Amino acid sequence: MENSVSRILVETVVKRTLRDMKEDPERSIRNLIDRALLVSEGRFQKRFFQTAQRMLHNERSAYYPLVRSLVENVEHARLLGFGMNVGYNSCTVCAKKIRALEAAEGFNIPWSLYLEIHADRFHKNRQRYASLLDEGKALGIYTWFFHADGFSADLFRLMALHPDCAFVLLCPPEGMDGALVGEAERLNHLMLGVGLNAQAERVCRTLRERKMLYSVYCRYGEDRLDDILSDSLLHEAQALGAPFTLFLPETSCRQEMQAKVYDYVRRIRDEQRFPTIPYELFRDSMAVDTVISDDGCSVGFRADGSFFMLADCGEKRRVTFCERPLRDILRTCLPKRTNGDAILSSARSPS
Incomplete structure (x- = not known):
């Protein structure tokens, strides 16, 4: 799969967010989810980010320390590589391809x-x-x-x-x-x-x-x-x-x-x-x-x-x-x- 302009832009935003998370992971992840929801087009994206947004309204959520742990303990290149391949390649670009092939x-x-x-x-x-x-x-x-x-x-x-x-x-x-x-x-x-x-x-x-x-x-x-x-x-x-x-x-x-x-x-x-x-x-x-x-x-x-x-x-x-x-x-x-x-x-x- 070729690196499209869209993927490059998404990667740039995610990289910046990963850097920001070192200082304030809670605020950074909320901002990322909010921005992602605004630009989401596919139904999987919208449902996923709506669910994530709802969960992160809970200030006592155990997922905040989970995010902090990921950012501190996993190489960012791994988070980016695996996350982009699941979230963008598989569940965004290829989701459209799957629906088109199934219909045809x-x-x-x-x-x-x-x-x-x-x-x-x-x-x-x-x-x-x-x-x-x-x-x-x-x-x-x-x-x-x-x-x-x-x-x-x-x-x-x-x-x-x-x-x-x-x-x-x-x-x-x-x-x-x-x-x-x-x-x-x-x-x-x-x-x-x-x-x-x-x-x-x-x-x-x-x-x-x-x-x-x-x-x-x-x-x-x-x-x-x-x-x-x-x-x-x-x-x-x-x-x-x-x-x-x-x-x-x-x-x-x-x-x-x-x-x-x-x-x-x-x-x-x-x-x-x-x-x-x-x-x-x-x-x-x-x-x-x-x-x-x-x-x-x-x-x-x-x-x-x-x-x-x-x-x-x-x-x-x-x-x-x-x-x-x-x-x-x-x-x-x-x-x-x-x-x-x-x-x-x-x-x-x-x-």
Whole structure:
């Protein structure tokens, strides 16, 4: 994606705001949100900045210390690179592209893709993964969630080829090879996600010392519900200095449990009690897509390459991206609904 005049102007404003935040982060972030709302054109932009403006009217909001921590503890080039790729490239420029392609071709296109990655399979099929990213970008997909079992030099090289995308790489701390942290450090369009376990503190400390952008995540099932609803996990995330806490359901997690967790996530975000922003990966991604495109969808690929859907948005078929191009898969599995009804926003786990 070329650097347009519009993007350059937005980058200039954001850079100036990041500098100003060192002196007065509260006032600077309010001014930035107010200015952004005035010039917002897309519906996603308007809704996002309206919500942010409403939240920041709360002078006791825990998101003020969150912003201060980000500005003080993360290299500004990382905040700018990742933030611009999500907010401008993905949710502004490519949101328009997605809507236009959907209208012209008659199938749904997700704003982001979730990929499970196992190192051995990735190494064997790395060229197909490279093609998948190219195919996704051609459709307007510029935000990617990778859930990997460990760091991989090949994976970092692939992400480096797409500096205009935003990547979130979720990985258990034991898989975060210290020798490869330097590879991640070179990517300003990457946010690492550290799995919450006993080793998370060590890894988060290393990332914080290097001024890298990171989050934490929790795979949840029946056994984690009490920890989540009692705020224990968010207290843990707060202690680790993570600005974002992602919740990712286990494959076997029942819909009722996912609904409880998502209700909790939305309530906690609205209350603004913790200096970490909770995000239910499947359902919040679906909510974003529903704003970008009325016919929302949330989809991904398993480690074996098989496609799965997180909502009742099409006939389920056994297809893999190793066998068919992404465009063909989406056309087959995500046809636009002829009656114009919105796709269900409550995600359904794949079988």
